[in-house]
Amino acid sequence: MAHYNKGSALEELKQYKDAIVCYDKAINLNPKNANAYNNKASALHEMKQYKKAIEFHDNALSLGQNAIFFLNKAESLLALGKKEEAKKYYQIALNAECANKGQIKQQLQTL
Known part of the structure; x- marks a missing residue:
């Protein structure tokens, strides 16, 4: 949770690359963390990496129908x-x- 929360804080500060690093750590520690996939997708979207973002949206959706x-x-x-x-x-x-x-x-x- 610490990596996920840090990623969320960094994303709020528009530090998307650093946020993605934190989300990756959160995902590596818990591959079923749908929120980490979703937030990584959102950070990628903000960086205009839409195709890559969709991959992570799909990962999040495969884990939960939020x-x-x-x-x-x-x-x-x-x-x-x-x-x-x-x-x-x-x-x-x-x-x-x-x-x-x-x-x-x-x-x-x-x-």
Whole structure:
């Protein structure tokens, strides 16, 4: 948890490369830490490494069906211009009672 928490703090400070190092350590210690995969994907997304981010979104989703994981994958897909696939994941997040309903509905209207 310490590596995961440090990664989260570094990500908040926009120190994405350092955050990824921490998430990697967390994943190595606990390969079933879905949140570490998701946060690593988010950091990669912020670094505009969308394809690589999607790989880690998929890892997170294989470990847990969290609405925010679906939302984050939709954001990376949209950044790659994959609108139809992004729309599918936005809809799943919306149906999964994601807290960001307003944001999701707004995105779906633009797609």
